[in-house]
Amino acid sequence: MTIDTSVVSVPFHRTAVGEEEAQAVAETVRSGWITMGPRTLEFEKQFAAYVGAKHALAVSSCTAALHLALDAIGLRPEDEVLVPTVTFTSTAETVAYFGARPVLVDVDPVTLNMSPEDAARKITAHTKAMIPVHLAGLPCDMKELQDIAERHRLRVIEDAAHAVPASYRGVPIGALSETTCFSFYATKTLACGEGGMVTTGSDAIAERVRIMRLHGISRDAWKRYTSEGSWHYEVLHAGYKYNMTDVQAAIGLVQLAKCDRMRAQRARIAQRYNAAFSRLPMLEIPAQRDDRQSALHLYALRLNLPQLTIDRAEFIRELGSRGVATSVHFIPLHMQPYYRDTYGYRPEDLPVALREYQRYLSLPLFPSMTDEQVEHVIASVCEIAERHRR
Numbered sequence: 440m441t442i443d444t445s446v447v448s449v450p451f452h453r454t455a456v457g458e459e460e461a462q463a464v465a466e467t468v469r470s471g472w473i474t475m476g477p478r479t480l481e482f483e484k485q486f487a488a489y490v491g492a493k494h495a496l497a498v499s500s501c502t503a504a505l506h507l508a509l510d511a512i513g514l515r516p517e518d519e520v521l522v523p524t525v526t527f528t529s530t531a532e533t534v535a536y537f538g539a540r541p542v543l544v545d546v547d548p549v550t551l552n553m554s555p556e557d558a559a560r561k562i563t564a565h566t567k568a569m570i571p572v573h574l575a576g577l578p579c580d581m582k583e584l585q586d587i588a589e590r591h592r593l594r595v596i597e598d599a600a601h602a603v604p605a606s607y608r609g610v611p612i613g614a615l616s617e618t619t620c621f622s623f624y625a626t627k628t629l630a631c632g633e634g635g636m637v638t639t640g641s642d643a644i645a646e647r648v649r650i651m652r653l654h655g656i657s658r659d660a661w662k663r664y665t666s667e668g669s670w671h672y673e674v675l676h677a678g679y680k681y682n683m684t685d686v687q688a689a690i691g692l693v694q695l696a697k698c699d700r701m702r703a704q705r706a707r708i709a710q711r712y713n714a715a716f717s718r719l720p721m722l723e724i725p726a727q728r729d730d731r732q733s734a735l736h737l738y739a740l741r742l743n744l745p746q747l748t749i750d751r752a753e754f755i756r757e758l759g760s761r762g763v764a765t766s767v768h769f770i771p772l773h774m775q776p777y778y779r780d781t782y783g784y785r786p787e788d789l790p791v792a793l794r795e796y797q798r799y800l801s802l803p804l805f806p807s808m809t810d811e812q813v814e815h816v817i818a819s820v821c822e823i824a825e826r827h828r829r
Contacts, residue, residue: 486695500635514539527769553584571597575733712738716740748829
């Protein structure tokens with residue numbers, strides 16, 4: 440299908456960075472301190488206050504955050520960890536780093552988040568923890584999941600890569616569970632280019648993460664390069680190189696200050712999408728819940744395929760021909776070659792995820808979308824749906 444370049448072009452995402460971020464980076468470079476230092480510590484302080492957490496530890500990515508969180512709970516090769524199959528691979532791959540087994544869990548048919556019922560069915564004597572993922576920014580059913588965890592003495596590590604700012608029953612994501620992991624990748628709702636954060640209320644977990652993120656060297660080892668530090672240090676553990684830099688933190692501080700404003704801009708776009716798409720029976724808008732606020736990281740539209748004469752792949756191709764970029768979040772892990780071949784999963788083992796995967800796609804949703812771009816997405820989706828209505 441030939442793409443008509445005369446139509447409005449709508450990228451899937453455009454990072455909301457500008458002159459403020461550029462100035463913050465320039466000031467950091469001029470300061471002479473560009474690796475982990477005072478701006479990183481300030482970012483940690485402000486982020487902890489923003490989400491209501493006792494501790495916030497800045498790291499190089501959400502994958503690093505998950506790895507460190509699993510290390511902090513003492514994950515061992517004989518352990519199992521519950522992970523939703525609809526997520527990015529890093530959620531499960533970090534479990535495999537330890538030689539432990541990621542046990543893939545089916546999803547709720549409405550929210551696409553981890554199913555508490557299926558999670559409960561998958562618990563064995565080897566289950567050590569669960570990692571709920573707040574898909575697209577909509578918080579999981581945390582009360583149900585935490586109740587299950589408490590009954591079975593499981594540790595809870597939230598994957599909040601999509602969930603800044605989000606809340607569950609009035610509590611910000613980041614202050615609900617023992618440990619929460621965030622992403623500041625370029626496409627995320629708070630973007631540093633790369634980076635992540637671990638939040639926790641546990642002094643012990645915070646201390647372990649703080650040490651292990653920088654080679655297992657004794658606390659505040661970076662200070663040895665300052666006037667208040669000493670050349671002497673001690674290697675306490677075989678750690679990792681997972682620290683954030685002040686250049687990233689400088690961007691993060693600016694992004695954090697406008698995080699609520701950017702969410703409000705995404706909300707206005709999502710409301711316009713909802714109003715338009717909810718009128719068509721061929722389309723299903725993303726789930727909403729009265730007891731939680733989504734970060735609105737993604738807008739995952741679902742197609743009612745029995746009412747259409749085309750499949751999801753053709754729908755995406757037709758959007759592309761109209762200049763609308765899309766994505767799919769995500770191909771379920773149990774259908775990926777590594778998890779299929781290593782752990783013996785079959786597509787039908789997690790039937791809800793398999794069914795829903797065949798009909799969802801993510802539409803553009805970013806703060807700087809123009810009215811013309813939003814209207815073009817709406818018009819394109821509706822026109823394709825109407826033209827291929829069964």
